[in-house]
Amino acid sequence: MVLPHNTLLQISVDGIVQGLYSGISFGMILVLTAAGLTLIFGLMGVVNFAHGELYAAGAYAGFVLFGVTGNFAVAVVAAVIAGFAIGAIMEVSIIRPLYDREPLYQLAVTFGAAIILIELIEVIIGPQSQPFPIPDLLSGSIAVAGYTFGTYRIFLIVAGGILVTALWLFLTKSKYGLIIRAAIFDTEMVESMGYDVNRAYTFIFGLGAAYAAIAGVLVAPLFGLFPEMGAEIIILIFVVVVVGGLGSFKGVIVAGLLIGIAQSFGQIYVPWAAEAIPFVLMVAVILYRPQGLFGVEGVFTE
Amino acid sequence: MSPLLSVEGIDTYYGDSHILHGTSLEVAEGEVVGLLGRNGVGKSTTLRSILGHTPPERGEITFRGDSITDLKPNDISKRGIGWVPEDRRIFPALTVEENLKLARRTDTVPFETAYDYFPKLEELSSSTGGQLSGGEQQMLAIARGILGDFDLLLIDEPTEGLAPMIVDDVVDALEEIQSEATILLVEQSVDVVNALADRIYIMDKGRIVAETDDIERDSELIDQHLKVSTE
Known part of the structure; x- marks a missing residue:
């Protein structure tokens, strides 16, 4: 971003504009990834430690297809398909047999799945970092009110907003969304209304994974790819989910953007402490509002 | 002619408890x-066994002559068996209208039927399930059962915990429904069963x-087995 003026006041305004712009675009990545994690937790009570690797899997699936076709849209579609498929297979094969067990079993098995996915990426693609070029169409910049913004980050904000809105509309306006919101509270009752809750579980696990995978492929042109990229972001994603309130979709949106913006401002004004800001926020929320900003005693809410 | 529902010699367990x-x-x-009995004698478990939520380990359950013993709850529901559970099981974050929409699996029963039976629900259509009183939740639970267009409704303790005036409203509604429906009604109140079954x-x-088709005639027998108040 180019700073147009040089006064102290202007630097402050520039800092605010830059902090918001970078923070919202990265916050959207956090929201997209955390939305899947909180949805899976809200519906199934499963804390999926492999969720970060689904984000990485999406980035790598997109990377491979982008390498073959050179088309970013194809790369995004590949990420969605790969994320949904891996998530759905995970739910059916290793999560479903453990629903009646204590949560520790699910933690252990998803942690194992995370390690396996990282190793698979290293074996198939290689352990080194990979660059992912910004698509030509999105590689320029846009000038607004004297400020210059990178087109790709603007694209991230718009695409993230559309995807989050689509997920919200799906959950609140569609019959299937109604089934899912009801099943969060009472699976037996939903089953006795004739709906297949197991199918809903598989679908939601796949959908949550697909959202993480989209986030992975969207962030790749900014930061590149590396096998542990999922393990790196998952900590921040857990912070978002805890701050927003476990299982709260609204909480994830607010907390994701809040943490993205807070970290971005931190990098501008207190770079030595920027990494710690999300965790300070989390500690404050845990101390003063343990259920999170929008959590209702751990129950999924809109 | 074979009965609509037949439960034959079922043994059901919760863990090790028979x-x-x-x-x-x-x-x-x-x-x-009517299925009468004191607390904890297995009335609700009988319904849960029929519904597939706690399947029996022995015995057989048939519906329209077909075995449903090993079917999943959603498949049993699709065969035409609906449930109005003991504690209402309203989805608390969904509105009254959303609770009803979810229950309406087919277009056969018009949506407005729920409001015809319980006009108060129309006034409360935008309220969430969690905001309703016990009586209103019971109306909603029964209305969900009606909109489900089931061939058989299993209704579990519909008057439990309700104020006497609300009990009368619920019994009136059930009397209206019974002319068009087949019902297996679990109750502790002899008066309610007497009015409906x-x-x-x-x-x-x-x-x-014990089994009786004349509760007045067999009231001594019922008192002997149940030791419940007939007030």
């Missing part, structure tokens, strides 16, 4: 059958211990 001991009962099409099974310690 709850139902060879329980058998039948419900014919168009009948309202064509035939009554009495349950004790996981077994059917």
Whole structure:
């Protein structure tokens, strides 16, 4: 971003504009990834430690297809398909047999799945970092009110907003969304209304994974790819989910953007402490509002 | 003619606890059958076994002559068996309208039917399930059962915990429904069963211990087995 003026006041305004712009675009990545994690937790009570690797899997699936076709849209579609498929297979094969067990079993098995996915990426693609070029169409910049913004980050904000809105509309306006919101509270009752809750579980696990995978492929042109990229972001994603309130979709949106913006401002004004800001926020929320900003005693809410 | 529902000698367990001991009962099409018994004798477990939520380990359950013993709850529901559960099980974050939309699996029963039976629900259509009183939740639970267009409704303790005036409203609604539905009604109140049921099974310690089609005639028998108030 180019700073147009040089006064102290202007630097402050520039800092605010830059902090918001970078923070919202990265916050959207956090929201997209955390939305899947909180949805899976809200519906199934499963804390999926492999969720970060689904984000990485999406980035790598997109990377491979982008390498073959050179088309970013194809790369995004590949990420969605790969994320949904891996998530759905995970739910059916290793999560479903453990629903009646204590949560520790699910933690252990998803942690194992995370390690396996990282190793698979290293074996198939290689352990080194990979660059992912910004698509030509999105590689320029846009000038607004004297400020210059990178087109790709603007694209991230718009695409993230559309995807989050689509997920919200799906959950609140569609019959299937109604089934899912009801099943969060009472699976037996939903089953006795004739709906297949197991199918809903598989679908939601796949959908949550697909959202993480989209986030992975969207962030790749900014930061590149590396096998542990999922393990790196998952900590921040857990912070978002805890701050927003476990299982709260609204909480994830607010907390994701809040943490993205807070970290971005931190990098501008207190770079030595920027990494710690999300965790300070989390500690404050845990101390003063343990259920999170929008959590209702751990129950999924809109 | 075979009964609509037949439960034949089922044994059901919760973990190691043996709850139902060879329980058998039948419900014919168009009948309202009462299942009376004290707390904890296995009435709700009988319903849960029929619904597939706690499947029996022995015995057989047939519906329209087909075995449903090993079917999943959603498949049993699709066969035409609906449930109005004991504690209402309203989805608390969904509105009244959303609760009803979810329950309406087919277009056969018009949506407005729910409001015809319970006009108050229309006023509360935008309220969430969690905001309703106990009586309003019971109306909603029964309305969900109606909109489900089931061939058989299993209704569990519909008057439990309700104020006497609300009990009258619920019984009135059930009387209206019974002319068009087949119902297996679990109750502790002899008065409610007396008002609604064509035939009554009495349950004790996981077994059917008596059956009567005339509760007035057999009231001594019922008192002997149930030791419940008939007030």
